[in-house]
Amino acid sequence: MKKILFPFLLILLLSNCTSQKNSEDFINTTSGRYLFNANEVLEIYFENAEMHAKWRGNNDIELLKVDDNSFYMKELNEKMIFVSNPKMHIELAPKTEHDGVLYHFEKMKKGEKTPDEYFKAQEYDKALVAFKDIQEKDSLNPNIRERDINRIGYNYIRNNEYDLAIEIFKINIALYPKSSNVYDSMAEAYLSKKDTLNAIEYYQQALAINPEKSNAKKAYLKLTAK
Incomplete structure (x- = not known):
């Protein structure tokens, strides 16, 4: 419990010293949908220039701003870093629990959907292509x-x-x-x-x-x- 609580309290302290407002340029650059995994989306949006997220049925997750590019998401117990190069994506800040793995969530293109979303939209050919793409990248992916x-x-x-x-x-x-x-x-x-x-x-x-x-x-x- 202490290992989880201490970083959260530290981030909470830092966020209280940081304005939660974000620049218009940052908002335009980071708003959108990110692939949390091959078939699941994390959506970033802003209200009154403050960052929010939609994830796993929760449509109003408020993220605590740590600095200009880093935000803490309590639901994940992770600090998320927004990186614009080579193209916009989210990285999770390294920590012991990651065991050296770098978590990288790519920003989706406008109109791009997950395989499940294509299927639910009755775009079956696109759903098949998306599922096949997962298989080509990782044949053991649990989503397939x-x-x-x-x-x-x-x-x-x-x-x-x-x-x-x-x-x-x-x-x-x-x-x-x-x-x-x-x-x-x-x-x-x-x-x-x-x-x-x-x-x-x-x-x-x-x-x-x-x-x-x-x-x-x-x-x-x-x-x-x-």
């Missing part, structure tokens, strides 16, 4: 786990949102084309939609990869026996 994307699809099926399930399974197939499970899941989405022709096609693809996949084999034989 096959089982997690699959889980999202089954949630759509449970809510009778079959077209959304099909779209998210299309992305999973593109990310993991050698997995029998992603084709089996797509088949179940089509089957739930009562589209037996497409269901059969995807069960066939699942079985072509893994002929011993029992649930796909059972469903396929039942559909083709009719």
Whole structure:
């Protein structure tokens, strides 16, 4: 507790000695959305020239100004440093807990969205490109786990949102084309939609990869026996 509390009290003391107002140029340069991780955004905005943030459902996080470029965010227990070169980004001030890792949050371009945001906006092609970009940069990124994307699809099926399930399974197939499970899941989405022709096609693809996949084999034989 002391390790967390002491830096906060020190930053609070420093911030009380610093005007919380920011210049118009700084406001224009730093306002915007930053990639907190590959599929999550930290948004910076200003009210009365004082910095605020939107993050994880909290739309009014006030940041304490430490100096002209540094701000403390209590919710993260981190000092955030705004760096303009080579292009605007946020860095977290080094500390023991970081274990030597430099945290770097890039500012997003105007109109740029995360993969989830593209998907929710029904921009499925752009969502796929964004997910593929994550995979190319880091194939082990938790935002593209096959089982997690699959889980999202089954949630759509449970809510009778079959077209959304099909779209998210299309992305999973593109990310993991050698997995029998992603084709089996797509088949179940089509089957739930009562589209037996497409269901059969995807069960066939699942079985072509893994002929011993029992649930796909059972469903396929039942559909083709009719």
